[in-house]
Amino acid sequence: xVTLPSSPAPEPHRHRRVAESFGVDPERYDRTRAExxxxxIERIVSASPGPDVLDVGCGTGIAARQFQAAGRTVLxxxxxxxxxxxxxxxxxxxxxxKFEEWEPAGRTFDAVVSxxxxxxxxxxxxxxxxxxxxxPGGVLAPFGHVYQLPPALAEALDEAFRRLAPDSPLxxxxxxxxxxxxxxxxxxxxxxxxxxxxxxxxxxxLWRYDWQRAYSREELLDLVPxxxxxxxxxxxxxxxxxxxxxxxxxxxxGTVTLPYATWGLTAIRTDAPLRLFGK
Numbered sequence: 001x002v003t004l005p006s007s008p009a010p011e012p013h014r015h016r017r018v019a020e021s022f023g024v025d026p027e028r029y030d031r032t033r034a035e036x037x038x039x040x041i042e043r044i045v046s047a048s049p050g051p052d053v054l055d056v057g058c059g060t061g062i063a064a065r066q067f068q069a070a071g072r073t074v075l076x077x078x079x080x081x082x083x084x085x086x087x088x089x090x091x092x093x094x095x096x097x098k099f100e101e102w103e104p105a106g107r108t109f110d111a112v113v114s115x116x117x118x119x120x121x122x123x124x125x126x127x128x129x130x131x132x133x134x135x136p137g138g139v140l141a142p143f144g145h146v147y148q149l150p151p152a153l154a155e156a157l158d159e160a161f162r163r164l165a166p167d168s169p170l171x172x173x174x175x176x177x178x179x180x181x182x183x184x185x186x187x188x189x190x191x192x193x194x195x196x197x198x199x200x201x202x203x204x205x206l207w208r209y210d211w212q213r214a215y216s217r218e219e220l221l222d223l224v225p226x227x228x229x230x231x232x233x234x235x236x237x238x239x240x241x242x243x244x245x246x247x248x249x250x251x252x253x254g255t256v257t258l259p260y261a262t263w264g265l266t267a268i269r270t271d272a273p274l275r276l277f278g279k
Contacts, residue, residue, distance in 0.1 A: 024231050026086035030060035032223040034145060036115060037209045037262055041066050047266050048072075049137040050110035056099045056126070056142075057117025061087035067113070068092075075109075077102055100125045104133045111139045118142030119187045123194025131200035134269040140201065142191050143264025146184040147213075150256065156248035157224065160241045165233065181210075181261040188263045199275035201267040209262040217254045221246055 051072050055064045058076030060083055067074050076094035078084040084094040095102065099121050112130040130140045149157065192204040215223065221242050224230065230238060249256060
């Protein structure tokens with residue numbers, strides 16, 4: 001899984017070229033990206049006072065369809081028109097906008113969720129915007145997957161990426177001693193800090209679900225190009241990266257089981273005013 005540099009403080013929402021690159025192949029993205037744990041969906045549904053859900057950075061609608069299956073009514077917000085068009089094709093209502101600039105037109109919701117996308121949103125402005133559109137007792141729940149490649153695959157991927165995009169700040173092996181699965185906690189710690197700074201919520205509750213998934217060679221080579229950073233490469237360079245990864249997978253026997261962590265948090269809208277942006 002691609003990571004941003006850990007020093008100084010990472011600010012993924014400032015990397016707009018990466019943030020808005022995932023729609024280069026929405027069909028592949030929807031085909032390969034994993035669904036979220038059902039226990040997590042139920043956790044958020046149970047915390048919500050009603051059925052109306054706003055999905056920020058809804059992408060192709062993977063999480064939104066899970067909330068719809070749980071009986072929720074979902075409106076998606078997505079800055080990439082290509083991703084939004086795909087999601088609409090699955091039956092999801094989607095409006096094209098950055099969340100920080102989106103106009104709710106007086107609408108309110110029982111839950112604001114964001115699946116593997118909240119780190120592309122300004123953490124304070126995003127929390128303040130969510131607070132404005134949540135009904136009393138409504139829940140803000142950003143969450144996201146991270147998987148960890150075996151060291152041999154991560155190193156092969158990093159070497160090929162560094163050769164083809166030497167100026168990129170992104171990494172596939174990570175930049176800290178902590179495993180990638182643990183390091184992604186930082187994104188949600190940062191989100192919690194943004195919620196506290198914006199005000200209007202109770203204390204955020206951080207949580208994690210661990211699971212794993214087995215991939216064939218073909219499935220893994222289909223998944224990895226949807227990672228941020230690779231989505232910005234020209235097709236011929238991406239093909240070289242995928243070929244290097246394929247050779248490394250072959251050396252491991254052709255199948256790989258990846259550990260996943262799904263990190264997230266929930267924060268409940270209170271009657272407290274927003275600290276920085278007014279009520």
